[in-house]
Amino acid sequence: MSTILRAEGITRRFGGHLALSDVRFALEEGTVTGVLGPNGAGKTTLFNVLSGFIPATAGTVVFDGQVVTGMRSDRIVNLGLARTFQLPRPFIGMTALENIEVGCLGPRARARARQAPAVQAAALAERVGLAAKSGITVANLSYGDLRRLDIARALASHPRLLLLDEPLAGLGPSETEPLLTLLRQLNAEEGLAILIIEHKLSEFMRLVDRVVALDYGKVIADGTPAEIVRDARVIESYLGGAEEMEAEDA
Amino acid sequence: MRSIDFGGACLAVAALAALPLLNPGEYLLGVLTLGLIYGIWAAGWDFMSGLTGRANFGYGLFIGLGAYFGGFANTLWRTDPWMGLPIGVGVGVIAALLVGLPTLRLRGPYFALAMLAASVVMERLVLILWRYTGGDEGLNDLDPLVESHVAFYYVALAFLVGSAAILLRLSHSRLGLVLRAIRGDEAACQAAGLDVTFYKIGSLMISAAFGGLGGVLYAHFQLQVSPQLFSMQMAMAIITMAYVGGLGSIYGPVVAAIVLTLATELLRPFGAWRLLVYSILLIIALFLARDGLVAPAWQALRRALSRGRDAAPEPLRQARSPGTSA
Ligand SMILES: Nc1ncnc2c1ncn2[C@@H]1O[C@H](COP(=O)(O)OP(=O)(O)OP(=O)(O)O)[C@@H](O)[C@H]1O
Ligand SMILES: [Mg+2]
Numbered sequence: 001m002s003t004i005l006r007a008e009g010i011t012r013r014f015g016g017h018l019a020l021s022d023v024r025f026a027l028e029e030g031t032v033t034g035v036l037g038p039n040g041a042g043k044t045t046l047f048n049v050l051s052g053f054i055p056a057t058a059g060t061v062v063f064d065g066q067v068v069t070g071m072r073s074d075r076i077v078n079l080g081l082a083r084t085f086q087l088p089r090p091f092i093g094m095t096a097l098e099n100i101e102v103g104c105l106g107p108r109a110r111a112r113a114r115q116a117p118a119v120q121a122a123a124l125a126e127r128v129g130l131a132a133k134s135g136i137t138v139a140n141l142s143y144g145d146l147r148r149l150d151i152a153r154a155l156a157s158h159p160r161l162l163l164l165d166e167p168l169a170g171l172g173p174s175e176t177e178p179l180l181t182l183l184r185q186l187n188a189e190e191g192l193a194i195l196i197i198e199h200k201l202s203e204f205m206r207l208v209d210r211v212v213a214l215d216y217g218k219v220i221a222d223g224t225p226a227e228i229v230r231d232a233r234v235i236e237s238y239l240g241g242a243e244e245m246e247a248e249d250a
Numbered sequence: 251m252r253s254i255d256f257g258g259a260c261l262a263v264a265a266l267a268a269l270p271l272l273n274p275g276e277y278l279l280g281v282l283t284l285g286l287i288y289g290i291w292a293a294g295w296d297f298m299s300g301l302t303g304r305a306n307f308g309y310g311l312f313i314g315l316g317a318y319f320g321g322f323a324n325t326l327w328r329t330d331p332w333m334g335l336p337i338g339v340g341v342g343v344i345a346a347l348l349v350g351l352p353t354l355r356l357r358g359p360y361f362a363l364a365m366l367a368a369s370v371v372m373e374r375l376v377l378i379l380w381r382y383t384g385g386d387e388g389l390n391d392l393d394p395l396v397e398s399h400v401a402f403y404y405v406a407l408a409f410l411v412g413s414a415a416i417l418l419r420l421s422h423s424r425l426g427l428v429l430r431a432i433r434g435d436e437a438a439c440q441a442a443g444l445d446v447t448f449y450k451i452g453s454l455m456i457s458a459a460f461g462g463l464g465g466v467l468y469a470h471f472q473l474q475v476s477p478q479l480f481s482m483q484m485a486m487a488i489i490t491m492a493y494v495g496g497l498g499s500i501y502g503p504v505v506a507a508i509v510l511t512l513a514t515e516l517l518r519p520f521g522a523w524r525l526l527v528y529s530i531l532l533i534i535a536l537f538l539a540r541d542g543l544v545a546p547a548w549q550a551l552r553r554a555l556s557r558g559r560d561a562a563p564e565p566l567r568q569a570r571s572p573g574t575s576a
Binding site: 077 | 428437440445
């Protein structure tokens with residue numbers, strides 16, 4: 001197996017605040033890796049740097065053998081690194097299908113498409129379970145639908161690596177399982193590599209092959225789910241507080 | 251549904267084409283002609299600014315440059331007046347590229363400010379370079395495009411119909427979809443792999459082409475070019491038309507342009523008050539009818555019409571081809 005993404009000493013500062021500090025890890029092709037960490041650990045910031053949405057203060061991101069640090073974010077998408085957002089970002093005033101179709105219009109999506117964008121979009125809507133709602137404007141979609149819409153739009157670019165920022169947040173139990181099944185399918189059948197942030201631990205741990213744990217912008221552990229749940233620092237920074245957190249949510 | 255839109259458009263064009271037959275008189279025909287030219291501008295402005303949501307306060311730049319270069323070609327180099335049209339389009343497109351390239355890459359107010367500044371600077375420059383531009387007096391004694399006023403009315407109508415058809419088609423194409431997505435969320439467009447800057451500059455160039463085209467038409471309509479074409483007033487009138495018509499609809503601004511030009515020409519005796527009227531209309535459109543007046547009115551009418559058709563007796567419904575009911 002070869003490496004699809006390598007983070008080399010990524011540091012990101014917001015004024016005096018060090019959101020990421022010398023973050024290093026590598027992702028293998030076709031694997032599912034999780035990013036674990038308490039609120040404010042720097043997980044979303046890491047995604048923003050990897051996908052080129054914000055520049056790194058220091059460090060290098062190598063995707064598919066190519067340095068992508070400093071590259072425009074849409075170029076990175078067209079190299080095969082797609083992302084979703086922690087809060088879904090649909091195009092207001094458009095239907096679900098049109099939203100997905102926009103994702104089918106990028107150069108990478110166009111180059112790989114065998115069908116017209118609208119046909120492709122319909123197939124993607126079907127794939128994420130939005131087929132019945134494809135004609136509905138996004139204002140009338142549920143939160144769970146918007147999450148799936150974001151994922152469908154990201155998938156339209158035929159990514160080789162997909163960054164998912166809390167895809168299960170706000171989803172009911174009936175919506176969680178189908179989405180997990182879809183992610184497993186994409187990984188198994190198409191070899192899509194996934195890097196996922198998720199606070200729903202039981203689902204998270206069953207999905208991922210490996211976990212990178214962050215706290216205060218630093219990597220504090222990197223290993224299999226079994227290793228991570230036994231890691232003293234992870235327990236202290238995150239898992240110990242997890243029950244509290246879930247109690248708060250309830 | 252599409253057939254209703256097409257029917258409405260045909261009816262409107264037929265009505266405009268029939269107007270000169272009613273002998274409206276030279277003055278009213280002139281006002282109508284002006285309305286048609288404003289229609290080209292309003293549609294052109296709407297294509298970039300209405301679809302992407304980036305207001306352009308300096309649209310006069312493209313109008314003025316088109317008119318002046320068309321005018322130079324005709325008065326200095328004595329080229330055929332028809333040759334001015336492609337020149338005006340080309341000059342507008344190049345100006346859009348020059349202003350758009352450095353400013354549309356940035357987020358924030360840079361584009362709006364740069365467009366405004368460019369049109370103001372150009373207006374001043376025309377006065378400073380009065381030896382070449384004629385200063386306040388502008389360029390005079392342009393050749394007419396066609397001999398009669400009625401013929402010119404039809405030329406303007408033909409260009410308006412062509413422009414509106416092209417822009418409407420583009421706005422419903424994939425390009426239009428991307429532009430509306432940019433209006434919604436630029437970052438999400440980038441996440442979809444789209445080069446947002448490319449699309450914004452491209453749409454500004456298309457928008458400017460129609461500004462320049464209308465500028466040359468206007469020059470050969472007045473047979474004169476003056477620095478006021480660059481003015482903020484000019485741009486504000488067009489912006490008001492676009493808002494009153496309904497942003498991003500193309501046809502709404504066209505209709506609003508014709509109606510408002512007629513209305514304000516009739517207000518000409520009030521002189522300076524005309525700007526006030528435009529400003530009040532714009533405020534009303536912004537606060538009371540956020541989607542404008544023309545486009546929502548047409549949508550409502552269209553719904554009523556299609557309800558009427560669905561309620562038609564059975565034989566009538568069967569007579570329609572199956573495709574039209576969808
Ligand atoms: N644009 C920004 N400007 C200033 N500070 C920021 C910015 N973005 C993030 N931060 C700060 O960086 C830190 C990390 O934020 P980040 O959003 O990456 O956390 P996270 O791990 O995704 O948390 P959560 O689980 O709540 O989503 C936080 O302290 C946050 O306040
Ligand atoms: Mg986050």
